[in-house]
Amino acid sequence: MTQAVLIVIAILAILLSLHLFVIVWLYWQQRNSKSSLQSHPSYLVVYASQSGHAEIWARHTAEQLRLVDDQIVVRNIQDLSLHDLSEQQRILWVVSTYGEGDAPDSAQSFINKAFTQGLDLSHLSFAILALGDRRYANFCQFGQRLEQWLVQQQAQTLFDTVLVDQMNSRDLEQWLNGLEQLTSMQFSDLAHSQQMLQLKFAHRQCLNKGSIGEPIYKVQLIGDEDLVWSSGDILEIQCENNLDDVEAFLQSQQQPINAKLIAQLSTLNLRKLPSKAEQSFQQWLTQFERLPKREYSIASLAENGFIELVVRQQRTATGLGLGSGWLTQGLQQDQILQAHIRHNPSFHLPHDARPLILIGNGTGIAGLLAHLRQREHWGYKQNWLIFGERQQQFDHLYQTEIHYWQQHGFLDQVDYAFSRDQAEKIYVQDCLKAQSTRLQTWVAQGAAIYVCGSLKGMAGGVDHALKEILGLDLLEQLKQEQRYQRDVY
Known part of the structure; x- marks a missing residue:
């Protein structure tokens, strides 16, 4: 083989190596770019939902945005970290307020870790869809608190916060209009896609x-x-x-x-x-x-x-x-x-045999009945019902069915609080305090707690009793593990 041929072969080998290097480099650049997009989506849609409305509208918003941009991520506020805030450029918040200005249960951990700190969010732009009910005091208070905190951290608004009264369609149109101006695309109303x-x-x-x-x-x-x-x-x-x-x-x-x-x-x-x-x-x-x-x-x-x-x-x-x-x-x-x-996923049951503690009053019996009927259908028997109404003689709702569950082993324990049957009124939270040892035992065994009924009086009283009996840290842990769920109104 002549020297000239060897030189040509060497040159070709060098060119081939360079070609392979360029291909590998382009591959890794594309992969890293894609990974970066996935880590930092163009829009992060965060929801804080108590009864499901905020989650539904967050997912509807994301579905609409994905028509022109597939880098959209939806996240529950309880899974949102301070690192997410420092990395993200644009966040759309869909948050509800229930009762007299209360934030959803799922938002409490975020409030505790974020609202007490000063952060530099000058890189962040945001918009807020705040859901509430003008029949209650402090209309959309959590949404407005969130806006105030974000502005204090130097975040910039994409458009004015939208306040929605009882899911009013005209209020919701303002959110869609804001998104349309922001993205130059047309958004459809969720009501049009809902089957009546x-x-x-x-x-x-x-x-x-x-x-x-x-x-x-x-x-x-x-x-x-x-x-x-x-x-x-x-x-x-x-x-x-x-x-x-x-x-x-x-x-x-x-x-x-x-x-x-x-x-x-x-x-x-x-x-x-x-x-x-x-x-x-x-x-x-x-x-x-x-x-x-x-x-x-x-x-x-x-x-x-x-x-x-x-x-x-x-x-x-x-x-x-x-x-x-x-x-x-x-x-x-x-x-x-x-x-x-x-659909109200935050109040759904897990399909397993964990112990279940059901607490409620009044028409909240409906949500508790559904869960007990589902547990019977699945064959799970370790259930405890704590229910309150006014008079045992007249307000003993669904007594026959509850008695049947007791007789057939689907209710381990039933405690009633009929508030008007004695001089000193008793409520379901009093039953909890009287059964504090049993409550601690059930929770240690992995029990989940579901509360359904009146926001005023009952829900707050039960929450306070649980904090006294279990401690604030354990109750927060139960929320994070989705073992303390509430459907209150």
């Missing part, structure tokens, strides 16, 4: 005749199709006006009473009339707000073939409550109503 069910009213029964409290009704609804839900899920009902109210309104406006107008007015808010300028009746109706939805825990299982609710009839200065009055008195036999099953 047509349910038939089948049966109602007063469960506490003679009680000094408001009447409590069992209400059963039937669908035309096989419906699917899990224990802990919620039925959102589209409220409607009573026929008498619609006809009275049409008469007051000197309009004909016919089926078309009655159907058109059935879900419009006739208690809050917009100003009427020089316009036709039909043009005026386009300015009306829709009646809000009302939410109820589903007490039955999908296997039962019907939806069962437990509804306390509310009475206000203007008459019966909008939702409760319609369900307990206004609906006629076989009348059709519109509803949506909202």
